[in-house]
Amino acid sequence: MTDANPSSQPETTNQLGTIDPLPVSAVANLVETVRENVTRVIVGHDEEVDHVITTILSRGHVLLDDVPGVGKTMLARSIARSIDCSFRRVQFTPDLLPSDITGVNVFNQKTREFEFQHGPVFANVVLGDEINRAPPKTQSALLEAMEERQVTVDGDTRPLPNPFVVIATQNAIEPNRTYELPFAEVDRFMKKLSLGYPNTDEEAEMLGRTVGHHPIEGLEPVTDLESIVRARETVANVAVEPPVREYASELAGYTREHAHIGASPRGTIALLRAAQARAVLDEREYVIPDDIQHEAPYVFAHRIKTKANGRETDGATVVEDALEHVRVP
Structure with missing residues (x-):
């Protein structure tokens, strides 16, 4: 997993300029590999893991909605770590501004010109943590990015990396301290998932893995960006x-x-x-x-x-x- 680099794109095209899809069996194996890697961290949510992976492959975004502490953020981080791609996390808070997400033009004293500083949205996988803690104006900064894979700031439109996926989490409680997501934004999420509480055996297994070092610390990528782009082409076909x-x-x-x-x-x-x-x-x-x-x-x-x-x-x-x-x- 690397820092966001808006200009980097995977080399996946053939001589005709089209993307070479992977064989269907190879994509199924890729999903199985990512799933096994994620389940080193996430216990008892195999179905939800599949849903997040398939959302990525089908060019969508996913919203994880549940009570705090059930592993929403950890699931998103685990999947992002399993792919060797750019990843950024945005912690949504009431004082977060739209420019904190999209980026802003900053005046350079040396060149006497404005330069655009890319926001965290310029990454392959963007984790919007507790997205409903930010006011609607800030949440709406994601609308153009999620639908059109681009960001417009001060009249200039900039493309986002390919692929671009938003994995957002929100709390299902504390209605007095959160903001309801605009319906237009909810509609841009391909899937909405809930994890729920683990059963006794699953929770015991999770405790056994985390009493020392957390397994997320040692999680390594098991696939690269090029494979994901080619797998998405397979799904599209x-x-x-x-x-x-x-x-x-x-x-x-x-x-x-x-x-x-x-x-x-x-x-x-x-x-x-x-x-x-x-x-x-x-x-x-x-x-x-x-x-x-x-x-x-x-x-x-x-x-x-x-x-x-x-x-x-x-x-x-x-x-x-x-x-x-x-x-x-």
Whole structure:
């Protein structure tokens, strides 16, 4: 893992200027290797680890939402350390400014010119820790970066490194000391995950690993940036036939008909991309309805708002109903 270098890009293109994808089996092995490395630190969350890795491979961002102390930040750090890429961490606080994330133009006394100092967002993997502790104006600094992979400061637009992934954490408690994420920002996260508490055996195993030196201290990269970029190209090339696309669209339509705010078209695109990554995990070059069904609760639920007793609630139940009632092709 290296410091952020906005100008560095992996050499992954062939003579035609296109990215050479890895074989599907190689990507499945890559995911298994990263998973095994991460589980040296994270105990009992194999499914969540897979979800974060597949989100990276499907060109998305992930939001980890849970109570403090269950390993959200450690999971993000472990995955970032497993990839030899640039990594930056931003600790969100109430006094954090947008320029603290994106960067700022600073006047150089020697050259008598303004120079841009890159913010922490210029990295391959950006950990936004406790993102809901910063006010909405600061949170919104990530909107352009997450959607368009670029940052505009003082009228100048600068591209972000490729790949660019945001892994954000937020606390599910202390509502009086946190800010609710703008819905437009929530919609930019491909998946929203919760870790939950470990069971007794898992917690005992975790304690055994951490009573001395923490295993994160010795975690080494097991793959490089070039392999990740090529693996993402593999995922992008997975076939999604018309019946599967129509199935995803009908699921999204069901949520719009049965909720105050349903899944957005961006959410449907995210669902198909996540399903492509899920297919690669099973060493398939095509998406099947099972992939859609597996990913839908994690991709759609946080994009849906329903009203119960005048209050908005999450859309997990709506997604469950959609999967039950929409005909499977």
